[in-house]
Amino acid sequence: MQLAISALGQKSDEFVVEILSMISLCHCSVLELRTANLTRMTSIYLLVDGNWNHVAKLEGMLETVKTRFQMQISLLRPNDDEAGRKPLTGVPYTLETISVEKKDLLFAVTSFLTERGILVEEVAASRHNDGVFGNPIFSSKFLLLVPPHVGILSLREEFLDFCDSLNIDAILEPIKR
DSSP states (O other), X not given: OEEEEEEEEESOSHHHHHHHHHHHHTTOEEEEEEXXXXXXXXXXEEEEEOOHHHHHHHHHHHHHHHHHHTOEEEEEOOOGGXXXXXOOOOEEEEEEEEEEOOTTXXXXXXXXXXXXXXXXXXXXXEEEEOTTTOXXXXXXXXXXXXXXXXXXXXXXXXXXXXXXXXXXXXXXXXXXX
């Protein structure tokens, strides 16, 4: 049985260590883990696997962490019918963008991709000021899965036109292993 955990609290490594300790104590395994510091907040996203009774015990123990650290924790058990689904296929790509900050830029790029059936696996984005003029710069990095039916050459051409229209500098390239 799997359990997805999303936690958000004041910037600290303590609650991350506490959650990992509880996972170990409950004889569960971490399948995926991501953490990020967002200004004064720390977020952690986990996918955990274990026997149903171990997962249930972990759910109960997480309530104590939630109270102790005054944080938000959300739990979700993925549906069992998702396990029988056919795995997604395609070519993994990275997409990096950089531009002067504009309203709704991340929404525009993500919409462009999803309208063409491209699966967005991960997104990391940030805003910072450039070192010379102090202008706000927005950069993003996407991990994508381009399905076999999407023509790469036409996608690149459409994407470059899209970027030119919004004055975005971007790189779209396959992940080399």
